[in-house]
Amino acid sequence: MLTVKQLEKSFGDTKILKGIDFSMEKGDRVVIIGPSGSGKSTFLRCLNMLEKPTKGTITFEKVELNQHNLANLRQKIGMVFQSFNLFSNLTVENNLILAPVKTKKMTEEEAKKKAKALLKRINLEDKADVYPDSLSGGQKQRVAIIRSLMMEPDIMLFDEPTSALDPEMIEEVLTLMKEVAHEGMSMIIVTHELEFAREIATKVIFMDQGKIMEESPPEELFEHPKTERLREFLSKIK
Amino acid sequence: MILSFFGELSHDFYRAVIEDDRYLYLLEGLKNTLIIAFFAVILGAALGTIIALIKNNYKENGKHKIMNGLCNLYVTIIRGTPALLQLMIIYYVIFKSVDISMTLVGILAFGLNSAAYVSEVIRAGMESVDQGQKEASLALGLSYGQTVRSVILPQAIKNVLPALGNEFITLLKETSVASYIGIVELIKASDIIASTTYDYFFPLIIVALIYLVLTIGLSRILKLLERKWNRHAYR
Numbered sequence A: 001m002l003t004v005k006q007l008e009k010s011f012g013d014t015k016i017l018k019g020i021d022f023s024m025e026k027g028d029r030v031v032i033i034g035p036s037g038s039g040k041s042t043f044l045r046c047l048n049m050l051e052k053p054t055k056g057t058i059t060f061e062k063v064e065l066n067q068h069n070l071a072n073l074r075q076k077i078g079m080v081f082q083s084f085n086l087f088s089n090l091t092v093e094n095n096l097i098l099a100p101v102k103t104k105k106m107t108e109e110e111a112k113k114k115a116k117a118l119l120k121r122i123n124l125e126d127k128a129d130v131y132p133d134s135l136s137g138g139q140k141q142r143v144a145i146i147r148s149l150m151m152e153p154d155i156m157l158f159d160e161p162t163s164a165l166d167p168e169m170i171e172e173v174l175t176l177m178k179e180v181a182h183e184g185m186s187m188i189i190v191t192h193e194l195e196f197a198r199e200i201a202t203k204v205i206f207m208d209q210g211k212i213m214e215e216s217p218p219e220e221l222f223e224h225p226k227t228e229r230l231r232e233f234l235s236k237i238k
Numbered sequence B: 001m002i003l004s005f006f007g008e009l010s011h012d013f014y015r016a017v018i019e020d021d022r023y024l025y026l027l028e029g030l031k032n033t034l035i036i037a038f039f040a041v042i043l044g045a046a047l048g049t050i051i052a053l054i055k056n057n058y059k060e061n062g063k064h065k066i067m068n069g070l071c072n073l074y075v076t077i078i079r080g081t082p083a084l085l086q087l088m089i090i091y092y093v094i095f096k097s098v099d100i101s102m103t104l105v106g107i108l109a110f111g112l113n114s115a116a117y118v119s120e121v122i123r124a125g126m127e128s129v130d131q132g133q134k135e136a137s138l139a140l141g142l143s144y145g146q147t148v149r150s151v152i153l154p155q156a157i158k159n160v161l162p163a164l165g166n167e168f169i170t171l172l173k174e175t176s177v178a179s180y181i182g183i184v185e186l187i188k189a190s191d192i193i194a195s196t197t198y199d200y201f202f203p204l205i206i207v208a209l210i211y212l213v214l215t216i217g218l219s220r221i222l223k224l225l226e227r228k229w230n231r232h233a234y235r
């Protein structure tokens, strides 16, 4: 469903992504790990063109991404950020219904109904009318996840969704992500939560210095790392 | 001795304000000052927002290069020349042979002037909005325009509301230069009174007091509004 060919990205003169080839099928759950600065976020952000690739192509469901079909394709590519990025001028409910209503995917009524159901699902139905400022980090991230789900995306990208959370809130977010995974959502997740990766990934990718260094199912990648770099990385993170 | 001093004072006051209903000039001046400042601030905010949107869209998406250039030119010219000069050009050159109300000329001149300053304030306000929220909105598939309208502008305006309030206070005082082309605002009113009574003391003191009451009162009100707004909004 998603194919990336020879993706390169430079900021000024520094090449951050140095030719990435990648592909995944519907229902795949890809976890990306790698040291800080290796280009994981940049890669993820290129996939929905929050960063404009310097070279290479991204093909999503047989359509190559370009400036003209971007807004349309973005509606099918959900994204969850480390810093939640809820709209602080809108209530939780309005955060949820903004995109589906503005993009005419749903009527306001339909969107409100769906928002209510999703809020109920994450046990926050009483928070519909509050502003994001008054939520805890874990609540914010769970709202951000269902905000993405509101658009009924075909794939979801997660960039370190639990890294900004207090430890006691990490679990509630991972649990919701696991639920979404079990419903068959295609996902690409950048995370340092290796336990979680082992549990839900169909494939793990190790990135270093702007390249994909290793790519295998979780058991294999974690138990039998092929490169010295990955061995080193795993020993540090454990 | 003292009695005659106060006697003289009250006599001067009587001549400046009450005799021949001269207070009517002051009321007229107050009315015009308020009308010009109020509508100029609205015109300035509206036009300033448009300029800010054009400049922001160019910076973010490289769109409307020529419009952006014109906006830059406009802001540079307005900020680089005195308001009085702009007023005179509008009155003596642009509307030279047009029969137009003086108040309207004042509103136009000060509104156009204010727009240049307000546009910079709003532009900075837009840039100070959390980039992550902009990205989240784009990532959901909203266009840049929708993102500005629903996420960026509401937050930018909330952030710059105090600055816009100050702009109104500045305008209140700045409208005094309108007296130069004969608009009867507060200064002109005091001038008219003084030139018939040959005494500037009371006309000027009274006008000074009116300005002080207006500006101090307004900034109090703005502070209260700001506090109320901060308590209720976004929480």
Ligand SMILES: Nc1ncnc2c1ncn2[C@@H]1O[C@H](COP(=O)(O)OP(=O)(O)OP(=O)(O)O)[C@@H](O)[C@H]1O
Binding pocket: A011, A016, A034, A035, A036, A037, A038, A039, A040, A041, A042, A043
């Ligand atoms: N907008 C930008 N301008 C310039 N350099 C950037 C920009 N964004 C990222 N970089 C650089 O690109 C490199 C890769 O950054 P990236 O955020 O993709 O790494 P990462 O693997 O996600 O790291 P982390 O684990 O710390 O999040 C870093 O050296 C970073 O400084």
Ligand SMILES: [Mg+2]
Binding pocket: A040, A041, A042, A159, A160
């Ligand atoms: Mg990152």
